[in-house]
Amino acid sequence: MHPISTVHYLVLSAALLLIGTVGVLTRRNVVIILMSIELILNAVNINLVAFSHALPPLDGLPNMRGQVFAIFVITDAVAEAAVGLGILIALFRNKETVLADEIDLLKW
Amino acid sequence: MNFLDNIWLIPLFPLLGAALMLLLGKRLDPQPPSDVAIAPGVEPIYEHGHDHGAGEHHHDGHTHTHDHSHGHVHVHDHTVGHDHSHDHGHDAQGHGHSPLKFLIDLICPGMVLISFIYSVGAVWQLAQQSERVHEVVKFTWLAGMPFHMANGNTAIFQADWGFLLDPLSSVMILVVTGIGFLIHVYSTGYMAHDNGYYRFFGYMNLFVFFMLMLVLANNYALLFVGWEGVGLCSYLLIGFYFQKKSAGDAGKKAFVVNRVGDAGFILGMLLMLSVLGTVKFTDVRAALATGQFQAETAGFGVLSVMTLLLFIGATGKSAQFPLYVWLPDAMEGPTPVSALIHAATMVTAGVYMVARSSALFQLTPSTLTVVATVGAFTAILAATIALVQNDIKRVLAYSTVSQLGYMFLALGVGAYWVAVFHLFTHAFFKALLFLGSGSVIHALSGEQDMRHMGALRKKIPITYATMWIGSVAIAGIPGLAGFFSKDQILGETYTSAQGSHFLYVVGLITAGMTAFYMWRLMYLTFYGQSRVKPEVEAHIHESGPAMTVPLMILALGSVTAGYLSTPKVWNLPQAFHTFESWLGPVFATAATEAMKEGESSSSLEWILMGLSVAIAVIGITIARYFYCHKPHIPETLSQTLKPLHGLLYNKWYVDEVYDFLFVNGLCKGGGELCGAFDRNVVDGGVNGAGWLTRFSSTVSMWWDTWIVDGAVRFGSFFVKMMSYPVCMLQTGRVQAYAFFVVVGALAFLGYFVVR
């Protein structure tokens, strides 16, 4: 086997991204959609950390920039999950459904 | 006093009379209202049962200051033509003409009398001269304008206000003023009761003025002024009773037909200017005498065309075929007008003009042949029509046309002085016959149809006697004027080199017919049973002195005038040949001498004389037989020969042919064409412009509706159409939108793939 290089991580990240995208586009349940979005965000994180690990050192210390970015992404994901679930609850309260197909009020 | 130098005054006296009449006449003779309708079929109205016995009705010329306390209105029978000589304005209170009316009687005939005296004086002084030509030029009327003649020379056109007195014009002025004076005097009686008395005399004097201008002019241009002027006066006088439509129509017809002839005259004059360079008589003669122009014996040359055109003018004025149709209709005018204008003077203007141009005509034998043929043809044509007419004035009108034909026949055979002589004698007896017929009509209260006359011999004796003399004269019985002139014409026709035997025969037959129809007229009018209508019969009266005295004078003239030129074989003293010697020098040219070689033997002359007398007697006898002894024969003849009779009675349908060809064809057809042109082309153009405008506005509207608005609507339509697929995209489902994001990313990445 080859030694694990950055490319492996990148391929993994791409695959996870695609899986998450399929989930967003395909599932009807909004909760599952939100979970798929978490998958996508995690794929991004993997990508960032892989690159952070591959970057040359900065001032003699390992380069942490990718990880910092990943922290912010996680923060973002948290906020977004919270608000999204709040929206879901509000939606469920009004529409009695959690299926994305049935929420088409903006239809022409 | 020197009359000769003042011959320019001769036309001016009647002009003064005319001016006075037309300016002041209305004041002298205020018009009483004429309220009796001049319409066909009006019932005769009688106001007072009046006994108009002979002599009680004082129509003397100069004491017309009376008011007609007995107003009378005369019967009108409108079946044949009508002479409205009688006034319709008198009603019971009898306010008639003003007391100043006698002034008109004094002024107008007086002016003509003065002219006559002057003319006599001038002619007398002319006769004293050895060279009997006197020319007086007052001033240059149309100043000289240089122009190019046909042969390239430059000539100067100049027309003077000039007067020429030579034997030819002296004869004419004596005839015009003398007979004109007699007719004026007659008219004072005849027209006494008419409205427009002053107007009548004004026009008559104006006519005399123009006629004198015509005969005294020394050049063709001034002659043409008179020519046109007499045409104008003829129109005015024919249409004197203008309230009657037929009178107005007759006046217009006369003028228009005259105009046709005048066109030829003007062309002839212009051609004369172009070829000879002058319009003055003496200069023309001089130009021809130079020998530059040969006699055009072979066919038609330029001189022949010129003379032919001049002859066309004469045809119109002197009522020859084909322009004679106006003369019978001219009988709508009052009888004195017919006498003066259409018998004695105006219609002879053509003869005068051709005689004046004798120098020209001598050089063109072909035109002379045309003139003679036309004259003879017209003579016999008119005579045939006169055979069957029933209106007394119509018979005399056709007789005039026939006699004018004789005059042209004489001109055509080269016997110019004979034509003038016939003009001279014809003036006497034709004026006499017309005035006499006027007297008859006056006696019969306006009746003109000979079928309603008869047995008037004893009732109007003076009229009868004078008309008898006139009829004998025109028939050509020896001893009276007509014989001498007519016999001379027939003789010249037979013997002259220009003449022919055929024309002689035609002339002879015409003479016979002349005798026949004149005596038919006499027998129908004065002899036999009285066919007069009962209501008219009571009023038959002889005319007053104003009318009868001129008749008597003219009768005297009819008898004696002929003796101025008796036949040679009678071997009378020279005094009885004055006419020929008087006029001879006027027509003497080298060519004339050459023409005169047809000197006949005396026996031939006696034979010809005998023939003409015999045929006249035969004519009279047949007329007597038909109308006196066996009155039913003419009726049976007219029944058996109905087509022929119809043809003659309807004047050979010439008027109908003219109507069809020219009036309806040319004028109305031309009017129709112009109207059609105006309707279709001009109005069509206008309508087309309007249609074009409407059409363009329709196109504009279409453009606006479909193209401009269409573009706008298409925009909105396009958007709406596009909106349908776009609508499909807006599902409202978030996952669909997310899918489009992925597709967009795919496309974006695809760009980098292919790069």
Next chain:
Amino acid sequence: MLIDTVLFYLFALLVLGGGILTITRRSAVHSAISLIVSLLGVAGLYLLQQAEFLFAVQIVLYVGGIMVLFLFVIMLVNLDESAKQRQFNRQWLVALAAVAAVGVEVGFFFYRGKDAFQVAEAAPAMLPPGMGTTEVLSNSLFSEYLLPFEIASILLLVAVVGSVIMAKKRI
């Protein structure tokens, strides 16, 4: 190092397997559990990359916070009926095709650019003794990236307020 490889593939399997399971389970709870597994795998991957802080944060925040929250909401929202419904929407085929296309393209990019990642073999820097990566991370976070940090805190504040308001029965 063999152990790295094995661990990598193990964790990769966890991640991808969990992910696939997440998107295909009918029951939401099953999906949540699968997601937890996937997140744990991601945490392991972080550890392999010497991102210890992130490993901890991932476990605590993601799994302990977000996934618990998800489970709470799943419990709150009764998903039994929806579990009986059709799970995949009507555009699944075309979506799959699009994503596959994107995958192909990404693969193409990887194939074309695989030589650009030589930089990945640079030697990692040596930490001074006594200093961990967390310290380095925090140094970087609070000095260089202070502003984003503060903004992130405001973001969290907004999110808190927002989610409270969204979830209220009556605003």
